[in-house]
Amino acid sequence: KQEVTQIPAALSVPEGENLVLNCSFTDSAIYNLQWFRQDPGKGLTSLLLIQSSQREQTSGRLNASLDKSSGRSTLYIAASQPGDSATYLCAVLNRDDKIIFGKGTRLHILP
Amino acid sequence: NAGVTQTPKFQVLKTGQSMTLQCAQDMNHEYMSWYRQDPGMGLRLIHYSVGAGITDQGEVPNGYNVSRSTTEDFPLRLLSAAPSQTSVYFCASRLNEKLFFGSGTQLSVL
Numbered sequence: 001k002q003e004v005t006q007i008p009a010a011l012s013v014p015e016g017e018n019l020v021l022n023c024s025f026t027d028s029a030i031y032n033l034q035w036f037r038q039d040p041g042k043g044l045t046s047l048l049l050i051q052s053s054q055r056e057q058t059s060g061r062l063n064a065s066l067d068k069s070s071g072r073s074t075l076y077i078a079a080s081q082p083g084d085s086a087t088y089l090c091a092v093l094n095r096d097d098k099i100i101f102g103k104g105t106r107l108h109i110l111p
Numbered sequence: 112n113a114g115v116t117q118t119p120k121f122q123v124l125k126t127g128q129s130m131t132l133q134c135a136q137d138m139n140h141e142y143m144s145w146y147r148q149d150p151g152m153g154l155r156l157i158h159y160s161v162g163a164g165i166t167d168q169g170e171v172p173n174g175y176n177v178s179r180s181t182t183e184d185f186p187l188r189l190l191s192a193a194p195s196q197t198s199v200y201f202c203a204s205r206l207n208e209k210l211f212f213g214s215g216t217q218l219s220v221l
Binding site for chain 2: 031032034036041042043044045046049051089091093098099101102103104
């Protein structure tokens with residue numbers, strides 16, 4: 001059974017710093033991995049989607065990497081801003097077409 | 112495009128009451144799904160549909176019913192609400208491999 005783990009559960013970082021969020025999964029037979037952002041009281045917004053054949057995707061200050069063989073992904077946020085404060089979730093699309101989510105990392109950027 | 116629209120945003124029920132959470136999307140996506148989000152549990156799939164007339168169970172389907180009579184709508188029914196169903200419910204549609212979420216329904220069952 002696929003399990004997706006995100007560590008740490010919460011993170012506080014001073015504004016301007018670069019940071020890395022981690023995601024690991026137990027079954028490497030995935031189609032893709034997706035990173036989402038969730039603001040309090042809101043739904044999830046897709047940030048980046050990495051296909052299983054890709055190593056990384058970039059969007060602005062965000063860079064997501066995927067190492068399928070080791071079951072790991074990272075989300076790198078450059079030059080963090082208070083507006084980046086949110087919960088970040090990763091999710092994998094399994095071969096059985098089910099999407100499995102991690103529990104998220106709550107990120108707080110300190111002004 | 113409104114995207115994925117969920118109603119209501121908030122609901123309080125008494126144990127044993129029934130209700131329907133509404134979900135509609137205007138993107139003509141075939142795939143739609145319902146998740147619940149609980150503290151410490153993450154998002155868990157309740158039911159999903161790959162097209163009109165087709166539904167299937169997810170990870171936690173007990174206590175919930177769904178139907179999909181049109182591509183646009185995917186309602187979630189609670190037949191007899193229980194306190195264990197207190198949660199935030201999200202509807203999502205999917206195009207290719209990308210998920211699009213509604214803003215959620217916060218449900219409390221007393």
